[in-house]
Amino acid sequence: MKNRVLALTMAAAMTAGLLSGCGGGSATTPAPAQSKGAASGAVTVKVGGIGPITGDLAQYGTATQWGAQVAVDEINALGGPITLDFTYEDDTGVADTAVSAYNSLKDWAKDAPLVIYGTTTTAPCVAVAAETYADRYFQLTPSASSPDVTANKDNAFQMCFTDPGQGVAAANYLKDNGLGTKIGVIYNNGDAYSTGIADAFLAEAKNLGLDVVATQTYPSDTTTDYTVQLNACKDAGADLLFLPIYYTPASLILAQAKQMSYAPIFFGGDGMDGMLDMEGFDKSLAEGLMLMTPFNASATDSRTTTFVDSYKKLSGGVLPNQFAADGYDCMYAIYEACCKIDGIADMDHEQLCDALIALFTGGSFTVDGLTGSSMTWLESGEISKAPVVVKVVNGVYENA
Amino acid sequence: MSFLNNVITGVSLGSIYAIIALGYTMVYGIAKMLNFAHGDVIMVGAFMCFFAMGSFGLPPLVGVLLAVVVCTVLGMVIERLAYKPLRQAPSLAVLITAIGVSYLLQNGAQILWGAATKTFTPIISPTNAAGEPNALQLFGGQLSISYVALLSIVVCLVVMVSLTLFTGRTKLGKAMRACSEDKGAAQLMGINVDSTISMTFAIGSALAAVAGVLMCSAYPILSPTTGSLPGIRAFTAAVFGGIGSIPGAFLGGILLGIIETFAKAYISTDLSDAVVFAVLIIVLLVKPAGLLGKYVPEKV
Numbered sequence: 001m002k003n004r005v006l007a008l009t010m011a012a013a014m015t016a017g018l019l020s021g022c023g024g025g026s027a028t029t030p031a032p033a034q035s036k037g038a039a040s041g042a043v044t045v046k047v048g049g050i051g052p053i054t055g056d057l058a059q060y061g062t063a064t065q066w067g068a069q070v071a072v073d074e075i076n077a078l079g080g081p082i083t084l085d086f087t088y089e090d091d092t093g094v095a096d097t098a099v100s101a102y103n104s105l106k107d108w109a110k111d112a113p114l115v116i117y118g119t120t121t122t123a124p125c126v127a128v129a130a131e132t133y134a135d136r137y138f139q140l141t142p143s144a145s146s147p148d149v150t151a152n153k154d155n156a157f158q159m160c161f162t163d164p165g166q167g168v169a170a171a172n173y174l175k176d177n178g179l180g181t182k183i184g185v186i187y188n189n190g191d192a193y194s195t196g197i198a199d200a201f202l203a204e205a206k207n208l209g210l211d212v213v214a215t216q217t218y219p220s221d222t223t224t225d226y227t228v229q230l231n232a233c234k235d236a237g238a239d240l241l242f243l244p245i246y247y248t249p250a251s252l253i254l255a256q257a258k259q260m261s262y263a264p265i266f267f268g269g270d271g272m273d274g275m276l277d278m279e280g281f282d283k284s285l286a287e288g289l290m291l292m293t294p295f296n297a298s299a300t301d302s303r304t305t306t307f308v309d310s311y312k313k314l315s316g317g318v319l320p321n322q323f324a325a326d327g328y329d330c331m332y333a334i335y336e337a338c339c340k341i342d343g344i345a346d347m348d349h350e351q352l353c354d355a356l357i358a359l360f361t362g363g364s365f366t367v368d369g370l371t372g373s374s375m376t377w378l379e380s381g382e383i384s385k386a387p388v389v390v391k392v393v394n395g396v397y398e399n400a
Numbered sequence: 401m402s403f404l405n406n407v408i409t410g411v412s413l414g415s416i417y418a419i420i421a422l423g424y425t426m427v428y429g430i431a432k433m434l435n436f437a438h439g440d441v442i443m444v445g446a447f448m449c450f451f452a453m454g455s456f457g458l459p460p461l462v463g464v465l466l467a468v469v470v471c472t473v474l475g476m477v478i479e480r481l482a483y484k485p486l487r488q489a490p491s492l493a494v495l496i497t498a499i500g501v502s503y504l505l506q507n508g509a510q511i512l513w514g515a516a517t518k519t520f521t522p523i524i525s526p527t528n529a530a531g532e533p534n535a536l537q538l539f540g541g542q543l544s545i546s547y548v549a550l551l552s553i554v555v556c557l558v559v560m561v562s563l564t565l566f567t568g569r570t571k572l573g574k575a576m577r578a579c580s581e582d583k584g585a586a587q588l589m590g591i592n593v594d595s596t597i598s599m600t601f602a603i604g605s606a607l608a609a610v611a612g613v614l615m616c617s618a619y620p621i622l623s624p625t626t627g628s629l630p631g632i633r634a635f636t637a638a639v640f641g642g643i644g645s646i647p648g649a650f651l652g653g654i655l656l657g658i659i660e661t662f663a664k665a666y667i668s669t670d671l672s673d674a675v676v677f678a679v680l681i682i683v684l685l686v687k688p689a690g691l692l693g694k695y696v697p698e699k700v
Contacts, residue, residue, distance in 0.1 A: 056515045189670060219670050222629050224619035227409050228664040231402055248517045248621055255620060259526045259533050259546055280454050280519035280622075 043345045045338050045352075046085045046112050047072070047331070048105030050128060051120030052093035059274075060323050061090070061120045062315075064142045067324030068117060070310045071331030082338045084331065086117075091124050098124030102131055113344060113352040115140070115334055120323065122146045122192065129156040136350040138357065140334060142326035146192055150381030155353055157360055157381045159326045159333070159371070160294070163196025166269050169387040170197070170242065170292060171204035179290075180240025180265055182213045184233030186226070186253065187244050189217040197244035197269050213238050221246060226253045230262055240265040247275035254285040265290065273322050276395060283395035292387045294371035295325035296397045307370060322371065329369030336367055404543050406665045407658065412549030412618065414657020415556035419611040420634030421641070421649035422559060423604035429644035430580045430600045433491065436498040437478060438608055439631015440505035443624060445471045445609030446520065446616040447513060453521050460523035467609040475605025476598050484594065502628070509624035522617035524548050552614045559607060560650040567646065576600060580644070633660075633676075640680055642693020651691055 051061030065088045072086040091098035098119050116132050116139040119125040125144030132139045133153040140157045150156045187198035205212050214236040216229035241264045243250055250272055272291040297308055297319045311320040341355045359365050366374045372385030390397040427435045445467040452463035482501050486494045524547045528534050535546040567573035575596050578586040587593050616622050641652025663675035
């Protein structure tokens with residue numbers, strides 16, 4: 001019932017989005033690209049993005065769309081050998097809608113070389129990757145973090161950490177920095193993201209000899225009462241709580257822990273990113289919270305500040321999060337890779353796909369971006385970059 | 401001591417369920433229909449209080465009053481537009497309409513206020529100015545009962561007692577009971593059935609607003625789907641206690657809260673819902689009308 005009503009609303013919204021997308025797109029991006037292209041003989045590569053820009057997950061899709069758009073505008077203004085022709089399709093976070101979106105992107109590109117950017121969320125990404133693998137299109141996702149996305153598909157690559165990768169990185173970080181003598185874990189065992197991180201964390205913690213004193217779960221993110229889980233961790237004497245969960249339940253956990261005067265170190269994954277921007281959230285609750293996020297919008301290096309400024313112009317003042325930054329890096333990865341490939345103008349999508357795979361897995365290709373420097377990719381499609389741990393100090397992120 | 405803590409958590413959670421369940425049971429008892437949109441009225445109430453306190457900086461009491469007024473009007477409007485035309489229709493049609501209204505409210509809220517989760521400002525701040533928890537500390541701080549939990553329990557008791565007195569002692573309450581027993585006969589006795597049912601919805605929705613504010617004060621997140629799960633739980637509580645019975649809804653709500661919390665603490669956090677519903681099934685097998693419900697055989 002809900003899905004049907006949603007689907008109808010979404011279909012209407014999507015049609016509207018498509019129409020406005022076409023109008024806006026032809027007015028802005030391709031126009032300078034063509035004029036530049038004609039002058040310098042640049043080759044245009046088509047990049048088709050997919051993600052939810054309406055519905056419950058719209059915040060994530062729009063972030064990856066706008067982040068990529070900022071990079072595309074910068075790249076096309078560079079006057080380099082490659083220009084990008086970027087468009088974005090809505091999948092509302094639903095797998096079969098994502099596959100239809102992918103099909104319309106193929107129609108949009110016709111015979112021009114096309115690279116698929118996305119999708120934003122895991123389930124649709126797995127569905128689309130199966131299609132692109134069969135059709136031979138190169139695919140780079142900014143944010144779909146499950147290993148299922150790239151498993152047995154040589155053409156699918158990730159810009160974000162995988163879930164198990166994040167769990168392992170967290171355990172190593174705690175060990176290396178001597179954080180917490182007794183560790184408690186609370187995770188959502190009804191969710192693939194949370195379980196993926198927690199399982200890898202627990203396994204790695206065992207290897208490293210970390211003392212995990214309590215492992216607590218809850219069944220879904222609609223759970224509102226965590227006092228039982230928190231009491232169990234408190235009674236076990238945990239002085240560090242590892243929370244590989246999204247920020248909405250985490251905000252409740254922080255509030256309820258404070259109410260029961262329980263103040264361990266809270267350590268989370270990238271799902272915590274966004275908590276500080278929740279409307280009405282009391283930022284003092286998050287004071288001292290540590291999280292692994294590849295991107296810190298309050299960093300002061302010039303590339304980040306330029307990105308944040310351009311992004312805010314597109315978003316109407318909303319600050320970019322890691323989804324946006326990963327999207328930005330995806331465009332530069334695609335651009336820099338295409339610059340290294342000869343004869344793109346004569347390639348079809350299949351030849352471009354094979355050339356890009358060879359480059360990404362060749363070992364010598366590295367990308368410097370907002371979310372990491374000298375980033376490389378493994379043959380599995382997984383990214384290799386150093387995790388960045390930030391700490392909330394006075395309501396903003398500070399590198400820990 | 402953790403046992404007592406769990407009892408307190410369970411009772412305060414249960415009293416919120418009970419306030420919602422009282423609304424369900426009133427409407428069912430008098431209009432003989434399941435108002436599935438009740439849970440979403442809770443959400444609207446919480447949003448009203450959120451905007452009043454957050455965006456306009458009004459004091460908590462004004463926020464609660466605004467939520468009550470808006471929800472009362474909303475409940476009466478829903479009844480007038482969606483349910484009254486179906487008064488003579490089969491009960492299945494009314495049930496489907498109620499589900500439709502529920503989705504209308506949810507999706508409407510999503511369009512108006514966005515899907516992103518918001519943090520609710522509790523009507524009693526969880527900590528005082530010195531940063532200490534706003535809670536009653538017993539046994540040297542080992543047992544801590546937050547003021548919001550105390551307030552929920554008190555409000556729930558007050559609501560239960562006053563509803564019982566209202567339906568038992570007042571003229572309007574008598575009219576409600578008359579409508580509940582036989583609408584046709586009530587009308588012949590000069591009772592305005594339509595306005596009585598409308599009044600029932602007004603009371604039920606006002607209770608929903610109070611429950612919404614209390615629930616979001618205890619668990620301070622708010623999104624357009626906030627009301628749907630507690631709505632279902634409270635419906636379960638109403639059936640558990642015997643739907644149509646006011647003390648039954650109260651007892652059902654409290655028991656449901658305690659069972660849920662105990663199942664989480666002593667059985668499994670993942671199985672807590674399964675345990676709650678297993679208990680419900682057992683109770684209904686033994687007492688088909690619920691704990692305090694009266695079994696009325698259908699006259700043929």
